[in-house]
Amino acid sequence: MNNWHRITRGSEHDPVATMSKHTSRSTILFNANVLTLDGRDAVATAVLIENGRIKRVLSEYEDLRRGYQAIDLDGATVLPGFIDPHAHPLALGAALRAVDCSPMVVKSIAQIVGQIAEAAADSRESSADWIRARGYDELLLAERRHPNAVDLDRAAPGRMVRLSHGSGHGEVLSSAALDAVGIHKDSTPPPGATIERDPNTGEPTGVLFEMGGWLSDRMPRPSGDVLNDYAETASTAFIAAGVTSVTDAGRDNTVDRMHLYSAMIAEGRFLPRPTVMLSPDGVYPNLESGPGVRVGATKIAITFSSGEMHPDFETLVEIISVAHGAGHQVAVHAVEIEAVVMAAEAFSAVGNRSQIADRRHRIEHASDCPPAIAKMIASAGLSVVTQPAFIYERGDRYVSALKSSAGGSDLTHLYATKSLLDAGTTVAGSSDAPFGPTAPLTGIQAAVTRRSLSGERIGPEQTISIREALRLYGPIAAWIDLQEADVGSIEPGKRADFVVLEREPGEVESTDISGIRVLATLVDGEPVFGSLPGL
Template identity: 30%
Template sequence: MQLNPDTIYYNADIITLDAELPQAQAVAVADGKIMAVGDDHEIKALATSQTRMRNLAGKTLLPGFNDAHIHVLLSGIRHLLSVDCSGPGIADVLEALRQRCQQTPKGEWVRGILFDDEKIVEKRMLTRKELDSVSTNHPIFISHRGFHSHICNSPALAKVGFSKNVAPPTGGKFDFDANGELNGVIHETAVEPIRAILPEPDEKQRLQATQEICRKLNSAGITSVQDGRTTAADLATYQQAEEQGILSLRVAAMMHYNTFENLKSVGIKAGFGNRMIRIMGVKICVDGAIAGRTAFLSKPYCNSADKGILAMSQEELTQWVISIHRAGLRPCVHANGDAAIEMTLEAFEEALQEYPAKNPRLRIEHCTVINDRILKRLKKLGCVVTPFSTYVYYHGDKLPSYGTARVANMFAFRSFLDNDIPAAAASDYIAGPYEPLLGIQSCVTRTDIHGNIWGPEQRISIEEALRLYTQAGAYASFEENRKGTIKPGMFADFAILESNPQKVSSDTIKDIMVLETILAGKTVFSRESDHAE
């Protein structure tokens, strides 16, 4: 049966990202999907008396943005329960924590997020003693912006029995002060014992966090996300949020590795779900972080003998990858450093040799520091990679630790595209800013917040960057036939911008205002309240 359009958007500057019709003026939507695309005259002719007509007055309409690796509910919960520790100085951070302690019963946890040693005035990490000066009546736990390093006060360390006489967990690391005492900074898997005892948010808090993070991401034009660490509780919350009508993002979930056995036992495979929530794979982590300078490298960091942190052995990694792949649940492996990426590729090769699969699209999350050998192996295996898209702009001040030669092969979108390796843009929020337009500018200019240029060899065009955030993101989750382009049959997920990113100076793309975000033909964000539904 021929549907009549519910809504027609016309007089628009439409970027379709469809090779057959790259530009258009109007789009008709029916039952949450795109019905027709073309010029104003032909599309307006489809209208009935019931069709809502939206004159966009020349504004730009394009597919809704898709973040290929972002921590969605985790970020929402952290925002809800934690103190903003972004500064500008350490004194400001300590005062914010002190105020929260005054409002918190003794003995209860006080948490902080968004602390960044390179963004803070003092350009250093907080210490255990500084946090003790705030309170020793509360365990205090602060997460670095990169989320792979954390700072604890003495009561927090005591809760899990950490001391100078205790070795960190495998894949973890403690930092020490000049006297050989723990300075409060812990890295990677050392955080797991603390995470295990942190109070869990209740159902009401989880739903509130979901609603608030959806609003935040919708306001940036994001309609789809690929959640980089989805727990069983998170999946349940997403389902509940959808039932209550407050989930305004399409979620492709990388399930936490501790859910694997349960998923396998009931026969769930990658792709299970509906239009809003799908299980995409299982996430495992091989090494550390770029922002925390703990990624596992083949050669040491600049001015250091350190090569980073490895979370598991080759044998353990290979066993995980083979088990997940064999179960049809798609391994999604966090690997930043070149040495960690090589290990991951070895595991992938063994898994595919033992259990061949057609178009498996095994994923390497981040895949940051690469070389020519890695490129060849990625292409041969058909891997999907999800490099950081906002990091050059936001984390440029951390890149000297990697050196000029390595930076030329980091966040290597140009190399991936030139070698036909499927790459999709990812923020890893909270670790990096989530705004896609900022990410597009970062990928196009390779310029940081201070105007410094990093790895100009990896610059890409604006159109290529737009595809990374739309079409490529859909491919990364096996949904390229559902979303990512504006053509008939695709989901009616759009972002409406005040300007066309292809028609402004590349160093002002991040300043373009998102006017409206539409999911399945319904407005989920609008700067003009009369358009909200």
């Protein structure tokens, strides 16, 4: 692979500038290892692109005539651009700009305090600005507890600080932040949420659960420039990982989010193809309301942090029924066994198996899923969008939690891809970024190995083959996202969205898959990341 060379933007060899002169006519990528992921899992050696779409998939270097732009890939592996059907792009952009308090960086509350104190000392920030930090995991901290307002006050006295849990389901506020959003001793949490209180005084400790959206509504809205920065930051992360289509799975999304993405696409700030899930409380837009943006599923979240399900079963059935009756796909966030069972039963109350399957209704996460529950999901006609990479990134946390508790979940049932597939459920992989690793290759590795960061195997019975894992982020993700006619496999007529890898995932050690280098990412046949040879 020694003839690969780096191409810099703005130079005469800028791949976007150079290829765009040719893709409007014809471009051929040849001398490649093309894993089409079509229905036959065919392998080819070349792809012919015309006007941003795949014209032909070739088994040999043929039909090359004058006027074609020929790109020799020197044996590199070409896959359909990865599809991430469940992520939070703008939250990812914000997270990448926040103070990093993830387990890879901090091992104790004292180190969290140090990280935030360093940010507070930054002279470029106004003392009136909020300090955002994220990524902590109480079970992987030396103190094995959540930080609280006292800790954050020590880090940044008098400052408004918001520290988000790595799962996205918990927050810690400083005293000034609690005052700013109006949380005090007599405050009542919103339905399904929890305000942790000191058992002796009843005062809020600063630790909150399932209140992220509530907090965001009470904090200053990011400016247009800040949102643009978040979008560009997230876009860069996705395309660097080979992701060419991504679904914003925010539970509170409205049509305004679609308009935001449309503007960012028009300005070239967001390069993956976006799909936007929408809140059931908002107005469902027509297909023309967001140029360049697809309307996604109606998103419903079942929360269980307060010991009670929210929404309750009857309300959940009603919300699903309204969306189903209007012809919309429904995606229900369900993590715990109780929530997964409730979701499956609610869908069954709305329609029979074929009616549910025809709409491609889906459960997001199904994190704890024994075989009996997997069969229940399949019987209901539901699909599942899971996060295999959580086994890699959070696996050591799960082991720690199991060892410190009496009983607890069987780790074999966590993100149980094999059980779901064996039950006949359609399963796609996703990142849930920023709450999980952005790179699909990390999820693919985790699905194949079931190994955590430390190398511990977690539920090895749930391992799947490399081809099954690749399909989770290709044709299956496209099907679940209702866009299989356009993307997800390399076939004539589909969009020329590709990821070019230095090595084939099936030809390296399974524990090395996540380290495979993404050489280039193409959208509509044009490189948006990396470098290409032969130019």
